[in-house]
Amino acid sequence: MNQSKRIRPEAMIFDMDGTLFQTETVLLPAYHKLFDTLRSEGLYTSPTPPQERLLGSLGMLLEDIWKVVMPDGSPQAHARANELLLQLELEGLAGGETQLYPEVKETLEELHRRGVKLFVASNGLEHYISGIVETHGLAALFDGLYSAGKHGTLSKVDLVKLLLDENGVKSAWMVGDRSSDVEAGKKNGLCAVGCAYAGFGHDEELKGADVLISSFAELLKLYEEADSE
Structure with missing residues (x-):
């Protein structure tokens, strides 16, 4: 110093x-569930992007993270991902494994x-x-x-x-x-x-x-x- x-x-x-x-103790399980849900809702059809993209984007604003993680995703998919990520992360925190x-x-x-x-x-x-x-x-x-x-x-x-x-x-x-x-x-x-x-x-x-x-x-x-x- x-x-x-x-x-x-x-x-x-x-x-x-x-x-x-x-972060990975709550983020990675939520990440994979998030994309399973997006596909089940018809908002995303591609395979789950590599989780390294997400980990490498930590520190960015959330709206910018999705541009990096799924640049092929629609605005609707990005908006739904915001909702799902918070929901799934809070569920993970409540589960006591973080x-x-x-x-x-x-x-x-x-x-x-x-x-x-x-x-x-x-x-x-x-x-x-x-x-x-x-x-x-x-x-x-x-x-x-x-x-x-x-x-x-x-x-x-x-x-x-x-x-x-x-x-x-x-x-x-x-x-x-x-x-x-x-x-x-x-x-x-x-x-x-x-x-x-x-x-x-x-x-x-x-x-x-x-x-x-x-x-x-x-x-x-x-x-x-x-x-x-």
Whole structure:
């Protein structure tokens, strides 16, 4: 991390998929059920696209994801996919088989105990984000959950700016695994912490991050080593 950035922040802002939450534990079963349903409803006739397309698109706005995953799909198929994905993901969360990354809850609890304000900023849907937080017992730890689905922002940069403005946050670290997270941090004058453990993106995804972590628990060490002022 650059010396000028080694200031202990008042807040940390987290992406959700690939940062806090092991997305594939709910996403991949939902993905295959989604295409089975689209075909049964006559909205899509091709085989299910490779799931790697979906995993490689995480971090995008949902409307852009479907353009990548099924470019041959109609607007009606894309709209129905939005509905189905949320429904199936919420069913998966209710099933209790999903997972956070190792030591996420413990690390968040310790940061919260030390007075750090914690936020989520995700390009996902509102009920999906809140569903993960509720399912895994994280609700009491966060000062706010911000999603593109709820706030209608066109980019992660705009979403993070809104978060900062609404909460009067002056110093924060942006923590995430995609280029959109790094961009959101840098363009809002924040330290960008890149999570290199999910493996959904390409090597260039985290180019420009101030520091990379290979496990979530490393975040607490970075916080402890940062200057208080």
